[in-house]
Amino acid sequence: MSLGIVLLAHDNLGRAAQAARIWAEAGCPVVVHLDRRVPTSGMLRLQADLSDLSDRVLFCRRHRCDWGGWGIVAATLEAAATLLLRWPAIGHAYLVSGACLPLRPVAELQAFLAARPGLDFIESAAVADVPWAQDGLSEERFTLRFPFSWKRQRRLFDAHVALQRRLGLRRSLPEGLEPHLGAQWWCLSGRTLRAILADPRRPEFDRYFRRVWIPDESYFQTLARRHSVTLESRSLTLARFDAQGKPHILYDDHAPALAASGCFVARKIWPGAERLYAAARAGQRLAPGPEPIEPAFAAARLRRTRGRPGLAMQGRLPRPGWEYGASPGPWTVLQGFDELWEGWEAWFTRATGAELHGRLFAPGRVEFAGGAALWRGALPASPAWRDHDPERFQGNLLWNGRGRVQAFCAAPGDLAPVMQRLAADPEARVGVISGAWALRLARSGRPAVALRAEAARLQRAEAELLAALRAPQARARARIWTLSEALAAPMAPLFAMAAETAPGARPGLAAAPRLARPEGLGRLLAALRDLGTPPYLAGDLDALCAPRDEARA
Amino acid sequence: MQPWQRYRLRLERKRWRLRALRKRRELEPVADRTAGIVPRDALVFSTFRNEMPRLAEFLAHYRDMGVGHFLMVDNGSDDGGGAYLAAQPDVSLWRTEASYKRARFGTDWLNGLARRHGHGHWCLTVDPDELFVYPFHDSRPLRALTDWLDASGLRSFPAMLLDLYPKGALGTDGAAPDPEGRWFDAGNYAISRNPVYGNLWIQGGPRARLFFSDRPERAPALNKIPLVRWHRAYAYVSSTHMLLPRGLNRTYDEWGGEKACGVLLHTKLMSGFPEKAREELERRQHFAASAEYRAYAEGLEEGREPWCAQSERYEGWRQLEELGLMSRGGWA
Numbered sequence: 001m002s003l004g005i006v007l008l009a010h011d012n013l014g015r016a017a018q019a020a021r022i023w024a025e026a027g028c029p030v031v032v033h034l035d036r037r038v039p040t041s042g043m044l045r046l047q048a049d050l051s052d053l054s055d056r057v058l059f060c061r062r063h064r065c066d067w068g069g070w071g072i073v074a075a076t077l078e079a080a081a082t083l084l085l086r087w088p089a090i091g092h093a094y095l096v097s098g099a100c101l102p103l104r105p106v107a108e109l110q111a112f113l114a115a116r117p118g119l120d121f122i123e124s125a126a127v128a129d130v131p132w133a134q135d136g137l138s139e140e141r142f143t144l145r146f147p148f149s150w151k152r153q154r155r156l157f158d159a160h161v162a163l164q165r166r167l168g169l170r171r172s173l174p175e176g177l178e179p180h181l182g183a184q185w186w187c188l189s190g191r192t193l194r195a196i197l198a199d200p201r202r203p204e205f206d207r208y209f210r211r212v213w214i215p216d217e218s219y220f221q222t223l224a225r226r227h228s229v230t231l232e233s234r235s236l237t238l239a240r241f242d243a244q245g246k247p248h249i250l251y252d253d254h255a256p257a258l259a260a261s262g263c264f265v266a267r268k269i270w271p272g273a274e275r276l277y278a279a280a281r282a283g284q285r286l287a288p289g290p291e292p293i294e295p296a297f298a299a300a301r302l303r304r305t306r307g308r309p310g311l312a313m314q315g316r317l318p319r320p321g322w323e324y325g326a327s328p329g330p331w332t333v334l335q336g337f338d339e340l341w342e343g344w345e346a347w348f349t350r351a352t353g354a355e356l357h358g359r360l361f362a363p364g365r366v367e368f369a370g371g372a373a374l375w376r377g378a379l380p381a382s383p384a385w386r387d388h389d390p391e392r393f394q395g396n397l398l399w400n401g402r403g404r405v406q407a408f409c410a411a412p413g414d415l416a417p418v419m420q421r422l423a424a425d426p427e428a429r430v431g432v433i434s435g436a437w438a439l440r441l442a443r444s445g446r447p448a449v450a451l452r453a454e455a456a457r458l459q460r461a462e463a464e465l466l467a468a469l470r471a472p473q474a475r476a477r478a479r480i481w482t483l484s485e486a487l488a489a490p491m492a493p494l495f496a497m498a499a500e501t502a503p504g505a506r507p508g509l510a511a512a513p514r515l516a517r518p519e520g521l522g523r524l525l526a527a528l529r530d531l532g533t534p535p536y537l538a539g540d541l542d543a544l545c546a547p548r549d550e551a552r553a
Numbered sequence: 554m555q556p557w558q559r560y561r562l563r564l565e566r567k568r569w570r571l572r573a574l575r576k577r578r579e580l581e582p583v584a585d586r587t588a589g590i591v592p593r594d595a596l597v598f599s600t601f602r603n604e605m606p607r608l609a610e611f612l613a614h615y616r617d618m619g620v621g622h623f624l625m626v627d628n629g630s631d632d633g634g635g636a637y638l639a640a641q642p643d644v645s646l647w648r649t650e651a652s653y654k655r656a657r658f659g660t661d662w663l664n665g666l667a668r669r670h671g672h673g674h675w676c677l678t679v680d681p682d683e684l685f686v687y688p689f690h691d692s693r694p695l696r697a698l699t700d701w702l703d704a705s706g707l708r709s710f711p712a713m714l715l716d717l718y719p720k721g722a723l724g725t726d727g728a729a730p731d732p733e734g735r736w737f738d739a740g741n742y743a744i745s746r747n748p749v750y751g752n753l754w755i756q757g758g759p760r761a762r763l764f765f766s767d768r769p770e771r772a773p774a775l776n777k778i779p780l781v782r783w784h785r786a787y788a789y790v791s792s793t794h795m796l797l798p799r800g801l802n803r804t805y806d807e808w809g810g811e812k813a814c815g816v817l818l819h820t821k822l823m824s825g826f827p828e829k830a831r832e833e834l835e836r837r838q839h840f841a842a843s844a845e846y847r848a849y850a851e852g853l854e855e856g857r858e859p860w861c862a863q864s865e866r867y868e869g870w871r872q873l874e875e876l877g878l879m880s881r882g883g884w885a
Binding site for chain 2: 242243244246248249251252253270271272296297299300301303304305306307308311312313314315316317318319322323324374375376377378379380382384385387388389392393396399400
C-alpha cells in the first residue's frame with residue numbers, strides 16, 4: 001500500500017487499462033486521468049474494463065490535455081490530489097502514462113522505494129545550466145507567455161513569441177522559485193507531493209505556470225526543489241527522445257536491451273508489443289541482452305543528424321557543405337606522377353598499401369587497378385556511365401572501397417567534373433606535378449608547332465585545378481611541385497605523397513622507380529616558350545631549357 | 554519555387570486525378586471485397602499481367618507483414634492468375650483489357666482505386682515482382698513502421714528498387730528458386746535531384762550496367778515511394794517514382810543526416826525474364842516504344858549475365874543498411 005500510481009491516459013485505452021491492471025494487481029492504488037478529448041464512450045469502456053478493481057482503481061475529474069499546455073499538469077494535480085485524499089498513507093506516488101510499463105516485477109520497485117522512505121526521484125536541472133531545449137526555448141519557457149497551442153496554432157505561437165522578444169516583454173518568476181527542467185515522469189514521496197499540493201502559495205504558482213511553455217517538464221521539477229528534503233535528480237522511468245524531439249517507441253525486439261538497462265519502468269511502449277505486455281502482465285523478468293538500450297538511441301540520433309560520412313543514398317543526399325565529412329576516409333589523387341616515373345605503381349602500392357588505380361577520369365576510358373572491368377560494388381569501367389554522374393562515380397569508388405585507401409592518377413582536365421568536390425573534401429590528398437604533361441608531349445616526338453594548341457589546353461586545365469586547390473575555401477590537402485622541382489629532386493614528391501597517403505609508412509628505396517625524362521624536353525619547352533605559349537606551370541624554365549640535354553643532342 | 558510553378562503543379566495534379574477517375578471506368582470488378590476493409594488496415598495496390606508464378610510469394614510476403622487487404626488490377630492475364638486471386642479472401646480484383654500504356658503504365662488505374670479506397674490508409678503500391686523490405690521487418694510488423702511514421706509526422710516512405718539476380722544465366726524459368734541465392738549490385742548507383750518534383754532520381758544496378766552502359770540516361774529509374782498515407786487529393790505522377798503534392802517526395806535528408814528508408818527487392822531478373830522481355834517487346838505497352846525491352850532483348854541475345862565476382866549475396870536488411878542501400882534513420 002505504500003506505492004500509489006498516477007496514470008495519465010489519452011489513447012490506446014485497451015493498453016492503458018492493461019497497464020492500470022498490472023499496477024493494481026500488484027497491490028498499488030491507481031488513479032487514472034483520462035484526457036477529456038476522449039469521448040465518453042471510451043471513458044465508459046475503460047471504467048467497465050477495470051470495474052473488478054474498483055477498490056483500487058479510481059478515476060478523477062478529466063481535463064483537456066494539449067501537448068505543451070497546462071492541461072497535463074492540471075490533470076496530474078487532480079489525480080495526485082485524488083490519490084492522497086483516498087490513500088493518505090502512501091509512501092511514494094509514481095507518475096506514469098498509459099504507454100508506460102513496469103519492466104521488472106512491481107514488487108521489486110515497491111521494495112526499492114520502501115527502503116528509501118522520503119526520497120524523491122525527479123529529474124530536475126537548473127534551466128541556466130543545461131542546453132536541453134527544442135525550438136531554442138529554454139529560459140524563455142519561463143519568461144514569455146504561451147497562450148497558443150504549439151501543435152494546432154503554430155503560426156500564432158511563433159508570431160506571439162517573436163512579438164514578445166521584439167517588445168522585450170518578460171514576466172517575472174514568482175518570488176523564491178528557481179526554474180528547473182526535467183523529464184515529465186517522476187516518483188515523489190507522499191510527503192513532498194502533499195507539500196506541493198498544499199502549498200499556501202499554490203494559486204499564485206498555478207497562475208504563473210498556466211502560461212509557461214511545456215509546464216509538465218517544469219512544474220513539479222521546480223516545486224520539488226522548494227519542498228523536497230532529499231532528492232535524487234533522475235527519473236526512474238526510462239524515456240528517451242529522438243533527434244526530432246519525439247519519444248522513442250519501444251518494441252518487442254528491445255526487450256533484451258531494456259532488461260540490460262535495469263530500469264523499473266519504461267515508455268513509450270508500442271501498443272503492438274505483445275511480448276513486453278505479456279511479460280509485464282505475468283510479472284516476469286525479461287532476459288537481459290549484452291547491450292543496454294542507450295547506445296542504440298545514441299546511434300539513432302547520430303544516424304539521423306549526421307549520417308555516415310561519404311554516403312549518398314535514397315535517404316541521404318547532403319547539399320554541398322553539409323556532408324559532415326565528404327568521404328568515408330582519406331583518399332589520394334596523383335596528377336603528373338605517371339608521366340615522370342616508370343614502374344612507380346608497384347612501389348607506391350607496396351609503400352602505402354593503397355589501392356592504386358590508373359586514370360579513372362581519362363576521356364573515353366576508366367582504368368581500374370589491374371584493368372578490371374568491374375570494381376567493388378560492381379562499379380563498371382564504363383566511361384559513359386562515369387560521365388553520367390561523375391560525382392557519384394567517385395563517391396561510389398570511395399564508399400565501396402571503405403577499409404582500403406583509394407588512390408588514382410589523373411592528367412590535366414580529367415578531374416574537371418569533380419574538381420569542386422575534390423577541393424572541398426578535407427579527406428582528399430592531392431599531389432600535382434605541374435607541367436608534367438610536357439613530358440608526354442615531348443615523348444610524342446612531334447614538332448612544337450603541332451603541339452602548341454594541345455599544350456595550351458593542358459596548361460589551362462591544370463591552372464584551373466591549381467586555382468581550385470589554392471582557393472581560400474579549399475579544404476583538400478594539396479601538395480604541388482613544379483616539373484623543374486620534381487626533376488631536381490625526383491624522389492621527394494613520391495615520398496611525400498606516400499607519407500600523405502599512409503601516415504607512418506616508411507617507404508624504402510628498394511626497387512625505387514626510375515625517372516623517365518625524355519630526350520628533347522628542354523627543346524620542346526623552349527620552343528613552346530618562343531612560340532608564345534610559355535609552359536609556365538613547369539616551373540623554372542631556364543633550368544629546364546638549359547642546354548644540358550641539348551648539348552648531348 | 555515561383556507561385557506560377559506551384560500553380561502549374563497543382564493543375565497537373567488535378568489533371569492526373571481527373572484522368573484517374575476516367576480510367577477507373579475501364580476496370581471491371583471481378584471480386585469486390587472492399588467492404589471488408591477496416592479503418593486502420595494497410596492496403597496493397599498492384600497491377601499485373603501473367604504473373605501467376607509470383608503471386609503466391611507476393612501474397613505471403615505482404616500478409617506476413619500484416620497487410621489487411623489487396624486491391625489488384627488484372628490487365629488481361631491468361632495464365633489463371635486472375636482466378637487464383639479472385640478466390641483469395643483478402644483480395645479485391647478488377648479486370649481490364651484496356652491499354653496499359655494508355656493508363657500510363659497502370660498508374661491511372663491505381664490512382665483511381667486509391668482515391669476511392671485508400672483515403673486515410675497507409676497504401677503500399679507495388680508490382681508483383683517487388684517485395685518491400687523495411688528496417689526491422691524481421692521483428693516488427695508493418696503497423697509498427699506506419700505508427701512510427703504517423704508519430705513522426707511523415708506521410709510517405711521511400712524504398713528504392715534493388716534488382717536481384719541469380720548466379721548464372723538469366724532465363725531459367727521454372728527452375729528451383731534461387732539455389733545459389735539471390736544477388737545484387739551493392740554500389741554502382743547514380744543519384745540526382747529532380748528540380749521540379751523534388752524527388753531523387755536513382756539509376757544503376759545490373760540492368761544499367763548490362764543493358765544501358767552506353768546510354769546511361771535511358772537506364773530505368775530505381776527511386777520509388779511505394780508507401781504513402783493516402784489522401785484522396787494525392788496522385789502518383791509516373792509509376793511510384795514520384796507523387797504530387799511534391800512534399801511527399803522529400804523523403805531524403807539534405808543536411809547530412811539519414812532518413813529512414815526501405816528497399817523493394819525486385820525479382821524481375823530472378824526467373825522468367827527472357828520470356829517476359831520478349832512478350833513485352835511484342836506488346837509494345839511500355840515506355841518509349843518499349844525501348845527498355847528492346848535493350849533487354851539485344852543484351853539477352855548476346856548472352857549477357859548479371860552475376861559477377863563483385864556481386865553481393867542477399868542476406869537481409871541489416872546487410873543492406875551496412876552497405877548504405879537503406880537506413881533506419883532515427884528509428885531505433
